[in-house]
Amino acid sequence: MIRLSPKLSQKFSYLILFLATTLAITPVIVIIFIIVKNGMSVINWEFLASMPKNGMRDGGVLPAIVGTFVIVTCTIILTLPTGLCAAIYLNEYARDNIFARVIKLGILNLAGVPSVVYGLFGFGIFVMFLKLGVSIIAGALTLSIMELPVIITTSRNALNSVPYSFREASWALGVSRWQTIRHIVLPNALPGIMTGAVLSIARISGETAPILFTAAAFYVPHLPHSIFDQVMTLPYHLYIISTQIPNMPNNIIFGTALILLVMVLAISFVAIFVRIYFRKHRKW
């Protein structure tokens, strides 16, 4: 075995760690570069604000943008309150017994279920059994079930980050547990909860499998009228135009990908800014 001098081994390790980091970030940069290079040419106001034309080979992606926006909004409206309440219960009220432990374990495992399984589950329950049909609401419910464990976990982490001594101080003054949660714990956990929620939004905007059978339509000639309509969404639209339509112009495919990418990145940046803002203004 070769023994390196301490100085040399230090340099060597540094090099390996640095290369690993570079390797991790390279694909992201390459992806962004390729998409921007190929898709930038089609991005203009018309592409963003008009319906697809000529068998989707022309025109814009407005219905897909609107569809994604609507479905994500519905999902977060369903998920955030439920997930937050569950997180509060688990973190602040549940005693450490078998029941609570099984639930916590269940939540951790649910987060690892493949998204296509959620898609099939949503199709069976919401579309078929509850007869909601392929619709925004069925898709949003499916996405909600998928995102719930994530929201619960991030919210619990946020609640946990509020020092226990704050709670004790409040209880010792005769303030009830709920009032303590409402006035001390929640306001201080809010930044973490918000960051988690925004990152969830970013994640579900890019999901395809769960809405494949529950909400997404190949082509809808109008914007959605109600939550029982089918919709076009960006990820599904991207899938269709890149695999199902012959002679599809390449720049439209990359343009659509670019819009999806910008949307997800923009939402993630919002999360980062929320976190930076609150960290600066944190009171403890």
Add this chain to the structure above:
Amino acid sequence: MVDKIKVENLSCYYNKKCVLESLSINVIQNEILSIIGPSNSGKTTFLRTLNRMNDLDSIHSRKGEVYLDNNSIFDMDMEDLRRRIGMLFAMPTPLPMSIYENIVYAPKRLGLISKKPEQDALVVRALKDASLWNEVKDRLKSSAMEMSGGQQQRLCIARILAINPEVILFDEPCSGLDPISTAKIEESMIELKRKYTMVLVTNNVKQASRVSDRTAFFLMGKIIEIDTTDKMFVSPKERQTEDYITGRFG
């Protein structure tokens, strides 16, 4: 001399391990009772039983009775009890809000006050009683987290005074403070004796001798001796007490 708190045969367990063994003790109205003893003697457990802070701990269990004005505290509503028996922790625990809000927080939640002038008056009174008013009167709106440790601890006293309890429990309130801050807190305690009954758990034997009327010595979950502070420090009855007070062990 009226008994404010009466403890009868109280035993406490953590995970079945006994930390307090059939303790009987009384706290007289308007006195300062000090509890001294080495670590692991059950002082803090005893204190946290009095306002039932232990109740939320799932591994904690107990036997015996504690009476506040002849009513069992275990039959009382937990929030009502804690309103009547305030507690000051070892480390200052200001809430992450302004000095002003720290004081009106609990009274507002408990519905004791509502109008702004009432709140203002309460803040002034509580801060004056905790001898903190002169230091902070110009910055009531600034964050309590920016105060010094000693000021934070006095703010916590002010916060307790604002809900007007009958008894105040002090859990080693000066363990993290410098001598000057300690002296200020001790001054406040003696000042407050006129209105409140106080129990002071302390690791600092000299502090017990300075402020308290009576002193109890705990060892390994048992009460070894309780007497007026003067007698205890001049002529303790038990050998163990004398050893502890004179610093031979502990």
